[in-house]
Amino acid sequence: MSPVMLDLLVQSIWETLVMTGASGLISLAAGLPLGLALVATDRGGIAPNPWVNSVLGAVINAFRSVPFIILLVALIPVTRLIVGTSIGTWAAIVPLSIGATPYYARIAEVSLREVDRGLIEAARAMGGNRWTIIREVLVPEALPGIIAGFTVTLVTLIGASAMAGAIGAGGLGDLAIRYGYQRFETSIMIAVVIVLIVLVCGIQWVGDRLVKRLDHRI
Amino acid sequence: MNSHVSVPGQTGAIIAGTPLADAVVRLENVKRHFGETPALDGVSLTVRKGEILGIIGRSGAGKSTLIRCLNGLERPESGAIFVEGRQITGLSERELQPFRRRIGMIFQHFNLLSAKTVEENVALPLKIEGRPRAERLQRARELLDLVGLSDKAGAYPSSLSGGQKQRVGIARALAARPALLLSDEATSALDPETTRSILALLKDINRKLGLTILLITHEMEVVRSIGDRVAVIDAGKIVEEGPVWSVFADPQTDITKSLLAGIRPQLPAHIADALSAEPGGEAVLGVDLAGAAAQGTLLAELPRPFRLLHGGVDHVQDQAVARLYLAVPAVPAGAVQTFIQFLEARSARVEVLGYVTGHA
Numbered sequence: 001m002s003p004v005m006l007d008l009l010v011q012s013i014w015e016t017l018v019m020t021g022a023s024g025l026i027s028l029a030a031g032l033p034l035g036l037a038l039v040a041t042d043r044g045g046i047a048p049n050p051w052v053n054s055v056l057g058a059v060i061n062a063f064r065s066v067p068f069i070i071l072l073v074a075l076i077p078v079t080r081l082i083v084g085t086s087i088g089t090w091a092a093i094v095p096l097s098i099g100a101t102p103y104y105a106r107i108a109e110v111s112l113r114e115v116d117r118g119l120i121e122a123a124r125a126m127g128g129n130r131w132t133i134i135r136e137v138l139v140p141e142a143l144p145g146i147i148a149g150f151t152v153t154l155v156t157l158i159g160a161s162a163m164a165g166a167i168g169a170g171g172l173g174d175l176a177i178r179y180g181y182q183r184f185e186t187s188i189m190i191a192v193v194i195v196l197i198v199l200v201c202g203i204q205w206v207g208d209r210l211v212k213r214l215d216h217r218i
Numbered sequence: 219m220n221s222h223v224s225v226p227g228q229t230g231a232i233i234a235g236t237p238l239a240d241a242v243v244r245l246e247n248v249k250r251h252f253g254e255t256p257a258l259d260g261v262s263l264t265v266r267k268g269e270i271l272g273i274i275g276r277s278g279a280g281k282s283t284l285i286r287c288l289n290g291l292e293r294p295e296s297g298a299i300f301v302e303g304r305q306i307t308g309l310s311e312r313e314l315q316p317f318r319r320r321i322g323m324i325f326q327h328f329n330l331l332s333a334k335t336v337e338e339n340v341a342l343p344l345k346i347e348g349r350p351r352a353e354r355l356q357r358a359r360e361l362l363d364l365v366g367l368s369d370k371a372g373a374y375p376s377s378l379s380g381g382q383k384q385r386v387g388i389a390r391a392l393a394a395r396p397a398l399l400l401s402d403e404a405t406s407a408l409d410p411e412t413t414r415s416i417l418a419l420l421k422d423i424n425r426k427l428g429l430t431i432l433l434i435t436h437e438m439e440v441v442r443s444i445g446d447r448v449a450v451i452d453a454g455k456i457v458e459e460g461p462v463w464s465v466f467a468d469p470q471t472d473i474t475k476s477l478l479a480g481i482r483p484q485l486p487a488h489i490a491d492a493l494s495a496e497p498g499g500e501a502v503l504g505v506d507l508a509g510a511a512a513q514g515t516l517l518a519e520l521p522r523p524f525r526l527l528h529g530g531v532d533h534v535q536d537q538a539v540a541r542l543y544l545a546v547p548a549v550p551a552g553a554v555q556t557f558i559q560f561l562e563a564r565s566a567r568v569e570v571l572g573y574v575t576g577h578a
Contacts, residue, residue: 118327119329121291122323122325122331123342124291124318125318125321126319126323126346127343127346127347128315129311129312136331136334136346140333141333143333214333216332216333216374216375217376218376
């Protein structure tokens with residue numbers, strides 16, 4: 001592989017990391033509260049509100065049902081509004097975050113829902129308010145699942161970021177399509193695939209280690 | 219409701235929680251339905267300061283609903299609940315929170331937070347109260363010492379045995395110095411030996427700290443070993459209430475008798491099967507004795523020969539409580555009646571269960 005190609009590869013790795021990292025953090029910050037809201041407003045939750053719950057559920061489902069490649073294009077006006085441009089790595093972060101947030105919200109919801117109701121009752125019996133229940137019970141008890149879900153989301157985002165090449169975001173997927181596929185540079189294709197495998201394995205390994213460390217349930 | 223006011227040979231003075239003591243919690247005609255079925259159907263009950271009150275009933279009798287009404291986890295449809303003299307019915311969730319801090323609770327499945335250490339679990343009620351960290355930790359250490367788990371402060375609940383988990387649960391429930399401890403089937407998930415040690419701990423805390431305890435259970439043995447008073451709940455109603463020894467000595471309702479069946483001598487099955495309602499042969503008598511009568515020389519004084527079929531003397535709250543099954547020849551006529559009158563004159567409660575012929 002030529003030094004130019006190597007530079008391109010390094011550049012693409014960086015772009016992928018930026019896109020995945022930034023949109024991952026945004027979807028964690030937005031998706032976790034949404035997941036909490038879904039669990040809290042559900043029937044028998046700590047703040048039951050059927051109306052809010054069904055509207056929230058419907059909006060999340062709507063976003064999740066749009067194919068990402070469509071979302072990428074459909075959100076161009078929004079991206080332009082937020083980032084100032086609709087092209088490039090930073091521009092791709094907007095649709096990636098908006099696509100991953102509802103996905104992560106559902107994953108977080110599942111983990112939060114699995115928290116033993118008895119623990120919530122114990123906190124209520126101690127005189128705890130909703131905020132106490134969220135801070136001391138729901139989030140800490142669901143944390144292993146929340147982290148495991150975040151790992152899954154990051155891996156999914158790496159895949160999705162390949163599509164972001166369509167709006168000139170760069171990244172490993174874009175590199176693989178433009179050089180590896182369209183220009184028959186097999187060595188680039190192989191290099192990209194290897195880097196992606198290493199990246200995904202690395203993220204999964206860190207995630208698993210973290211979960212193991214935090215999980216005191218058994 | 220049947221009350222156990224007097225069993226001869228007994229003074230009321232030794233019973234903890236006399237009527238004059240302060241009420242920690244009082245329920246007045248509390249009703250709660252789930253759909254069509256009443257969970258609580260007009261329950262009135264007073265928990266007195268310093269006593270251990272057992273509420274016993276079969277599953278589905280309304281015990282859990284009752285205990286949850288006391289700390290406002292469940293809201294009654296009608297009736298009034300007073301905690302330390304102040305009415306809590308009608309309060310908002312936020313207004314209930316300070317009252318809940320006055321009431322500790324332990325659970326059948328312990329409900330310890332898996333992500334927190336033993337020490338953090340015990341300190342949680344104080345964290346909720348907004349106490350400084352140093353105070354929380356000191357109190358947690360103090361309580362772990364009390365329940366005998368000082369060495370487990372930094373451990374996670376998953377590494378503890380069931381009995382240890384419940385000890386942590388007890389320490390946590392005591393952290394905020396509550397006026398009342400609610401125990402929701404706290405020993406039902408434990409083996410008999412661990413159950414005994416947990417009950418001994420509760421009794422010890424009751425004596426040492428003067429803490430009022432309300433425990434709900436479906437096991438009479440729990441009430442027998444540490445209760446001062448017992449209330450029997452069935453189909454959402456309190457059907458019987460009184461000092462534990464007195465309810466044991468003289469159960470009034472069928473539900474109480476059936477709850478007692480496991481720990482009171484029962485007529486052996488082969489004799490029970492041979493019983494007939496037709497007078498003849500021998501009359502089989504069930505005799506209940508309590509207090510001095512159970513410890514006297516009554517059996518030696520009986521006016522006519524009899525066969526002792528089965529029976530035993532138990533000690534409940536340091537009171538002797540005896541249940542005996544006697545077979546008395548039914549001839550000549552009036553012989554059984556004389557026998558019963560003799561026993562009743564000595565404050566025994568006698569019931570004729572039936573008759574057997576031959577040596578059953």
